[in-house]
Amino acid sequence: MTAPAATPLSLRIRAAGEVPGDTVDSAGNLILSTQTVAALSAIAVPLDVKARTPVVRQGDEAEFVFLIRSGVIKAEHQLEDGRTQIVAFHWPGDLFGLADHDLYLNSADALTDCDLIRFSRPALKALFLTEPGLQGDFLVEAIAHLRLSQRHLLLVTHQRVAKRLAGFLIECSQKPECYDTQTGVLSLIMDRTDIAAYLNTTVESVSRMIGALEERKLITRVDARHVRLDLPGLKALLTR
Amino acid sequence: MTAPAATPLSLRIRAAGEVPGDTVDSAGNLILSTQTVAALSAIAVPLDVKARTPVVRQGDEAEFVFLIRSGVIKAEHQLEDGRTQIVAFHWPGDLFGLADHDLYLNSADALTDCDLIRFSRPALKALFLTEPGLQGDFLVEAIAHLRLSQRHLLLVTHQRVAKRLAGFLIECSQKPECYDTQTGVLSLIMDRTDIAAYLNTTVESVSRMIGALEERKLITRVDARHVRLDLPGLKALLTR
């Protein structure tokens, strides 16, 4: 679960979604020049957080940007009306810490033990002046996030909870961290409440829908946190 | 059919949302250096489109990025299952033309007559090499769009259509292009179908909800496309 880190700091910035050829490696990570990595490393501070602990609070002064080396982070936004919407799950290689007016826009909590790296925003800004190439990398990242965000929107706007859930399971199955391609078993890192908050529904509906999908033989429950997926079946459900 | 262009090209790039002081002017537009504007102008091509005409099609090769000088654009995404979700309305100063794998991710249609400027993507990329500052401006823009996108998500995930509609009206009231602060009258430039597609509901529900809001005296219909808003009341509804 922890990064091997052959070099003192291996910075894997995942370009969520896909980008044209020459900016990412085979694993979908940005290719950073040696000097860029060196410059970034100089201002990088490793930070380990345990599962179920907050990393940043919505509304706090945004001092840092975070990069995930291992673990999963949930980003949630509290509305004025008391609702809490999960805006994204962040995976290894993701950057997080979106800010507006120098305040964090969302709260971020560790779902699992996490191995993070944090960069001071001012220091990053300064780096941009001396390392122009770095800006481009962050631009690619920002646009990738934009696509991800849109994908989440499209997921959440499916009218039937069944479709939203199917889409969510498919999404998770694309994360090597929690899907075993061999057995077809998906490990759910988050609890029902989090799934509900991400899919914009209720715990009860999530629970019922899991049951419904199981009856339709699209998934098989191993236990509450482990399900075997019929990916083709789920994808068919989604496009129907 | 051609741009009026008082100056050869006045490039207003709106930093959607808000950004810290020194990168935007009082109107919320990015401050571009003279040489940046000159460089951009060199590759800028004015383009005028009439209301209700397509600008780009989802899936087409993404050759350009567009900047809106005047008019309103709707960006919509066709799902495999036939659903069409409006992903954003773009206003003057906005950039649009999000791409993935060099293909447009969404279709864009002009809602009103539009005065656009288009930049060739390869030319832009080339510019980034010679004008490092420009990349930063686009980074700011991308992040601003990210915030906007999240706001749309939060809007759409309100459970009650009433709340979504209220949020939408408030959002529109922040566009000087369609809200008259003096009279409090909002001009809806999009039809009910588009509003429904943006709010993830149906034409009928939108229509009914407008009626419901009117009964609750939160809005007054002048005609189908013009409503007087009780902004405080609408905001109260949203946070309840």
Add this chain to the structure above:
DNA sequence: CGAACGTTTGAAAATCGTCAATGTCAGTGG
């Protein structure tokens, strides 16, 4: 063991989508 938490299940109410019909308005052509 018991408490706390997460998950599941049940039953009832409510919102919303669907289908269908009607209404309104602008533009067209006789």
Add this chain to the structure above:
DNA sequence: CCACTGACATTGACGATTTTCAAACGTTCG
């Protein structure tokens, strides 16, 4: 000038999915 047409908007009735409220069930952990 008026009927006609088509696009858009509204209204009604119905059914269905989903939320809500409650309670039971299982696990984990002190």
